[in-house]
Amino acid sequence: MRHLLILILCLTTVYGYSQDTTATKTPSKVKGTLVSSTTSLPLAEANIVNINEVVGTATNDDGEFEIRAKVNDTLHLSYLGYKSIKVRVTNDWVKFGNTEIAMTELALALEEVTVKQLELTGYLEVDMNQVPITSNNRYRISGLPGQGYEAGKPNLASRVLGAIFNPADFLYNMFGRKPNEMRKLKKMKEDDEIRSHLSKRFDREMLLVLLQVTRYDLDEIVNQCNYSKDFINTANDLQILDAISICYEEYKVIKNSKERKNNKKE
Structure with a gap:
């Protein structure tokens, strides 16, 4: 009788654990x-x-x-x-x-920003210390696609040099290092609720969250996919989603083609 009770207790524990595990893993x-x-x-x-x-x-x-x-x-x-x-x-x-x-509601009042202009004294050593080392100027490389590059931003040199030597590198690096997020594109396109939300939005916030990319990278993806600046500035989030999805599908075709060529060479 004692052994029977122990067996029942063990079975109950295992059953309860399996139910809890199933509840954790199974989408509800x-x-x-x-x-x-x-x-x-x-x-x-x-x-x-x-x-x-x-x-x-x-x-x-x-x-x-x-x-x-x-x-x-x-x-x-x-x-x-x-x-x-x-x-x-x-x-x-x-x-x-x-x-x-x-x-929580967003704050309606913007913080006051004080812009301090350079006040030159005429003494070279003093005035040189007032001039910032970096600026917010944008630079464009003639003959290469892209809206430009901002001075003083992190990884500026690597972005510019990468574009000079191979303009396609950005897309390969972006799509390649975020395969899981890019696979979500298909699911996003199939979900009617998400598509409905995105069609009414222009802030890119939901796309950034779902794809786990920065605003800069998102704009660069669309830009490097040869969409115009006007399209990038005026498109709603659903149009941007479809544009990235088309570009990603083209990237996969090119990637697979290159891999097959490399395999033949080997």
């Missing part, structure tokens, strides 16, 4: 309510995107949403006029249901 749905931190009123039509699962949704008139997610997934929440936030899905959230999340 989490519910939440977005409210303003200042008014406590619900925020309707806010954008919610699961960065890991690459699915999106929006809040209803009561600020409520439901989205597919599993434990440790990250949700990106954004709403016009409010500071975007990222929240991690916890085990308690999955188990116990609706969670209220407060979003």
Whole structure:
């Protein structure tokens, strides 16, 4: 009888552990309510995107949403006029249901910026110390695609020299070092909610979050894919997504072609 009890206890423990593990790994749905931190009123039509699962949704008139997610997934929440936030899905959230999340309004007042002009004294040694070593000037290399390069930025020399010796290097390096993020392009294009959100946006924020790239790199990808400056400046986020997706597909074709040629040589 004692052995039977021990066996039952072990089976119960294993079963409970397997259930908990399954709940952690299997995508389920989490519910939440977005409210303003200042008014406590619900925020309707806010954008919610699961960065890991690459699915999106929006809040209803009561600020409520439901989205597919599993434990440790990250949700990106954004709403016009409010500071975007990222929240991690916890085990308690999955188990116990609706969670209220407060979003903070963006500051309306801009910080006052004082611009100090150079005041030359006429003494060379004194005036030289006032002149900044780096500036914010942009330089363009004739004959090469690109909007230009900014002096004083990190890795300026490597970017410029890379473009001189091989203008395609930027795309190979960018796409090559972020294969997982670029694979998300297909999922992003297939999700109607995400496409709907992106079609109404022009701030590139959601694209930066999903692709895990900087604003500079995102602009350079589109630029190096031979899209015009007017397109980059006026396109909505969905158009930018489609442009990058087309460019990435072309990159994969070229990459595979080069690999086949290299294999034949060997």
